[in-house]
Amino acid sequence: MLDTQTFDSRDPEFKQPYGAVPSGTPVRLTLRPPRSGGFSEAVLIAYFESRNEERQELAMTWQGMEGDRDRLTVELPTGDYVGLIWYSFRLTGLDGRLEELGPYQLTVYDSSEVVPSWFGQGVTYQIFPDRFRRTRVPDPTGMVGGRSVHTSWYEQPCYRPDANGEVRNRDFFGGDLKGVREKLPYLRGLGVDTIYFCPVFEAPENHRYGTADYEKIDPMLGSEEDFRELCQAAHALGMRIMLDGVFNHQGFVSRYFNGDGFYPEPGASQSKDSPYYPWYNFSHWPDQYDSWWGIYSLPAADESEPSYREYIFGGEQSIIRRWLRAGADGWRLDVADELPDDFVHGIHQAARETSPDAVIIGEVWEDGSNKIAYGVRRKHILGGHCDGLMNYPFRNNLIAYLLGGDAYCFMQAMEQLRENYPPFAFFSAMNFLGTHDTPRILTILGVGSDCRDHDKDWRAAYRMTPEQASLGRRRLKLGSLVLFAFPGSPMIYYGDEAGMEGFEDPFNRAPFPWGREDRELTDWYTALGKARGELAPLREGDLRWLRARGRVLAFLRTKEEQEVLAAVNAGDAPETLELPWPAVDCMTGTALEAGEQTLPPMTGWLLVKQKGR
Template identity: 75%
Template sequence: MLDPKTFDSRDLRYKEPYGAVPSGTKVSLALRPPRTSGFSGGVLIAYFESTRERREEIPLTWDGIDGDRDVLRVTLDTGHHVGLVWYSFRLDGLDGRKEELGPYQLTVYDGTDQVPTWLGEGVTYQIFPDRFRRTRVPDPTGMVGGRTVHTSWREEPEYRPDANGEVRNRDFFGGDLKGVMEKLPYLHDLGVETIYFCPIFEGPENHRYGTGDYEKIDPMLGTEENFRELCRKAHRLGIRIMLDGVFNHQGYVSRYFNGDGSYPEQGASQSQDSPYYKWYHFSHWPDKYDSWWGIYSLPAVNEAEPSYREYIFGGEDSIVRRWLRAGADAWRLDVADELPDDFVHGIHQAVRETNPEAMVIGEVWEDGSTKIAYGVRRKHILGGHCDGLMNYPFRNALLSYLMGGDAAQFKDTMETLRENYPPFAFHSAMNFLGTHDTPRIITLLGYGGDGQEHDKDWRASYFLTPEQYLLGRTKLRLGALVLFAFPGSPTIYYGDESGLEGFEDPFNRRTYRWEMADGLLHSWYAKLGKARKELPSLRRGKLIWGRTEGKVISFLREGEGMPVFTAVNVGKDPESVEIPWPAKDWMTGMELPRGPVALPPMSGWLLIPYQPR
């Protein structure tokens, strides 16, 4: 077995440049086997993964001695390749033996696209529109979907199946765009620079992920003019708007499929002469068709159909373009890995043509550099597709650490992403602890799990005990500290900053109880938002790891303005942390000396340099 110090792809002495590289880069690789192992030479084996796959073998060249080790070098020319390169080494011993090392991943991306940096620099706030704030109790008469409206904002969302055994999500609370406008000063004071809206287009369900009409703001939310006004007011406060584009599937109740006849024009389910008929895959018209995950109410779209592409992004007045012109600044692509690569590329091109500063973010739950969907390695972050992804690996790793895992595992997961992702994708990632698809973070941390050992009725009615809430809040403050200090956009799911509780959907989608907000937790988030806005190193600085073992995570951000040092201890005992300079804690004002200092249990610091007078 080879000595572990023979090669380290994350060390510049072995591989330069670090991590992913633009196409055309020549990558320098060096092996350092012990002299005593008696290797006389070897080869680099590089497998270029793309539509035209190829394999190369390049001899290693002896380049002298480094202490008690031989140095063997080779240069890998990426040429015009865009995609993954899997490389490994075969070493030849003087005694005729052969040793294999690898494989390792090299991500080669198209570096010609200039990716805007604004998203990854600032704080993002996710809003589930029906549950954020309402300015009136709406009348659902005449609206699609057979809706009901909760008269009290403090009622619980419906989760039980109806008489037909379906959970239809037709109960609305009536959150609206005017309510968001009322809270723009609140979001600004929280440090928010981007609002990410779950779908706001007309749709029959309260989540609106089964789009009814891409051209129309849902009437319960308001009008197109309300949206334009919201964008204008947000922009004046330095806040950008990201829309949710659900282009892989639509609603059974929609102007395009029109399964229940709610819309006046003929949809695909009513006539094969409908202009929308080719948008769907019918195995037996009109009652058997492809749908998202087999859910009949979400018919899947044929993204290869030219008329659909023209409607979504190709035409001058296509959906992607028209809402950017109306004031939006970015699109988040729902289930991006279920959209064909060339479809995503078409959206990206339309976005950049309409506004060179606009961005495309993809929903992907895994490492986006290695994602395979429908048997195809996806091009999400190779350039010209997604500018960043929702960072579920970050959430999973940080949640594991907060719930008792080892800090070293968090670091390793993040270093894997940093090594595999192009810099633009790593820094434009949407980092978060919770979304509309995950249980509320304070509930997970306080309860210690997702409650799946109990039935749904139990989870519907469960709220944390005072002791559990205190534990959840303490851990959440530490998680938020890491979230706001790490590269990528710290993303807040509405209400997490104020202690909103709940297990899975729909309990994680309760209304924002403004009068019940946790002031201490909110104040913590507001201080972190201020730090993210005012400290350039948190916005653009490079990442340098400190101590990451056991219960302690520490790291430095530097290179832009004053450096910032973050340290967190989730253990039950004090831990020694090496502070690089005399410091002041941004969160508490406490002054700390340079050198080893005891970090108390269940606490954290956000430190900036400080010279006492």
């Protein structure tokens, strides 16, 4: 009896304003229960979660009839509250029965600060530094970690355990910052606005997520001067640089923990008098300590320790401030939901004080508005913490659609984010199809799964058949079109545009195939980047769905009088679609008339209105 005609939180007829609201905004809520239900009263019940779960009950006022339905309204004040409000409705029948609707989420955020728009509007390119481009074969002698270097750029990364049963990730290919600088024109030609680097600081492993020294560029990548020159060159081409901040843990082999004694200064494992000893929690010094997910080689930092906070963000020479001054434009926070909220806030504040245009993006794998980590509801996107998040819900739902799911499910998942996220976070999301933590998107779309039912040797050796590669390429074209047309920053994982394949780490981290690129895909991505750069609606326009049913997904991006229509048919049969105006496809130059048009199977359009019509 009580349905979306009674209340729909996404319909302005029932809730105004739409979605998340700034603190201090009153929210008007309306119910339209059927008169046949015989309800005598309705009450709004609101739980202010971060205010000790304060509960308010507000009687709704009868406003009259609309056809065969009653209309009741109430205004919910938010005052100075920031956090989630869970609200529901209790209706009482004339016969005394009770019926409830809800609960629904209302996100109330702090809007006192303007979030820089450059990140969400631009195209991002993720680089795994060791595997992008090298200018020389480096000599690892004397470097932390006991490294080896592949002499051939096209060898397979090591994946088997060593004699001790460990996968140590100490095999390097020698990608460097000068190599990235060489390829800046290529990246700019691809339409890239932001280069997001996986960690570049000294570390023993090729992925560099076990930081050894935050103050030093890894010598295999180059020097601090190389980094500064790269930033200057990127800025001169209109590009920005985002660094990966790994602050939840360091490496066992680091100047701070110094588990193998590589560094001359005593670390936490050598001496309790070390200035770094308070940074770690030992249950039995020196061999039992908190570590990230129980991995001994990644001792976890105590983010409540004042000296650690001062080092990372508090002091004038802190790590956050230092590298922004060196030329970086923002930080991506690794495992952001494992950092305390006030620690993230401290990073955010230090970044903005150092560079008012700096952006902080958090790694979160779920809906970041209501994420609970370690028993705490997180404040990721309530203002003053993260400006945007990595959008794994976008990736997961888009892949599900491309592999045969209903477009309606993708739309519903994205609408849930749009409803729950403050606008700044929705439009500053880092959207993607793949990262260094996921199998290559071409492989997933061509093979159809991650093939975990096979052993790792099988996955290491596997290469797609020509039929699988062709299917993966066609699906990737459709997925990337949606990616570049959707609100938020479209992020390319290095080499996806070149047709790289492979399952999970390290097979998704092979060296970039310079000279062996899939030109068809590279040209496609280049055209998408060009469209994103030239069409304002794709960078900052509103979103309106035209169709999301079955195998067809179509939506409009609108800014003032400009409109762009993205349409995808991921099915194997032609579909009809009503076009609102005569259009030209940016990807092919094909002209289409207004009205009903046939969208062929496995085809995507990026349409702009024909000039003068």
